[in-house]
Amino acid sequence: xxxxxxxxxxxxxxxxxxxxxxxxxxxxxxxxxxxxxxxxxxxxxxxxxxxxxxxxxxxxxxxxxxxxxxxxxxxxxxx
Amino acid sequence: xxxxxxxxxxxxxxxxxxxxxxxxxxxxxxxxxxxxxxxxxxxxxxxxxxxxxxxxxxxxxxxxxxxxxxxxxxxxxxxxxxxxxxxxxxxxxxxxxxxxxxxxxxxxxxxxxxxxxxxxxxxxxxxxxxxxxxxxxxxxxxxxxxxxxxxxxxxxxxxxxxxxxxxxxxxxxxxxxxxxxxxxxxxxxxxxxxxxxxxxxxxxxx
Numbered sequence: 001x002x003x004x005x006x007x008x009x010x011x012x013x014x015x016x017x018x019x020x021x022x023x024x025x026x027x028x029x030x031x032x033x034x035x036x037x038x039x040x041x042x043x044x045x046x047x048x049x050x051x052x053x054x055x056x057x058x059x060x061x062x063x064x065x066x067x068x069x070x071x072x073x074x075x076x077x078x079x
Numbered sequence: 080x081x082x083x084x085x086x087x088x089x090x091x092x093x094x095x096x097x098x099x100x101x102x103x104x105x106x107x108x109x110x111x112x113x114x115x116x117x118x119x120x121x122x123x124x125x126x127x128x129x130x131x132x133x134x135x136x137x138x139x140x141x142x143x144x145x146x147x148x149x150x151x152x153x154x155x156x157x158x159x160x161x162x163x164x165x166x167x168x169x170x171x172x173x174x175x176x177x178x179x180x181x182x183x184x185x186x187x188x189x190x191x192x193x194x195x196x197x198x199x200x201x202x203x204x205x206x207x208x209x210x211x212x213x214x215x216x217x218x219x220x221x222x223x224x225x226x227x228x229x230x231x232x233x234x235x236x237x238x239x240x241x242x243x244x245x246x247x248x249x250x251x252x253x254x255x256x257x258x259x260x261x262x263x264x265x266x267x268x269x270x271x272x273x274x275x276x277x278x279x280x281x282x283x284x285x
Contacts, residue, residue, distance in 0.1 A: 016218070
């Protein structure tokens with residue numbers, strides 16, 4: 001990120017701010033509230049975790065099969 | 080973790096002071112919220128309770144839980160967090176989402192950086208203290224959101240849902256007011272186009 005803040009720029013920005021608060025986000029009073037994006041992100045994370053677990057399982061099967069073809073035995077697979 | 084030298088205006092001393100913008104909210108920042116922000120905020124809330132002030136007039140973001148917010152997005156590449164520090168103290172926090180798109184009719188489908196949350200330390204806010212300390216925290220964080228947008232190839236486009244008492248500022252910044260969003264707590268939604276971002280940041284349109 002290239003960020004250069006000059007005194008001239010900040011002075012102008014402060015004039016724009018005036019006495020107003022500068023805040024953005026959710027207004028809900030529920031302390032457990034998450035924004036819609038966060039909720040979607042949480043669900044995406046759950047999906048991703050599930051997908052990762054499935055992929056790990058598939059990889060384990062693949063490794064075992066290939067090991068068996070070569071006459072090797074896989075006793076433990078780290079995940 | 081990357082950091083950038085910036086400046087803030089010390090209203091009490093009447094001069095500009097060096098500050099640092101850090102491209103991540105870490106454990107030390109979250110602890111600073113608990114140990115430095117919350118005592119100031121809770122003192123103010125106690126005053127408001129004692130005065131019988133309606134809850135609607137309490138500080139707008141007094142219920143936010145930054146630890147929970149950052150925990151929720153951990154590991155997700157679309158989200159980025161920033162912390163602003165000055166004189167050894169945490170002065171502001173911001174969380175942005177780089178996987179959002181414009182709602183403006185003539186910008187449909189164009190990506191933008193959406194400011195999920197932006198908050199200044201309680202001692203910088205007139206709704207919490209009678210003599211706020213630093214000015215410019217929100218503006219510097221907004222500039223950072225614009226630079227993230229540029230870095231992502233979104234040409235400075237940003238969007239946000241404003242808290243009610245912040246609406247006049249976003250209007251004065253030249254952001255487009257898309258009205259009340261009935262799907263998001265009836266908060267007013269604002270967007271900044273690339274041209275508006277260039278104007279706000281003092282640069283020519285990209």
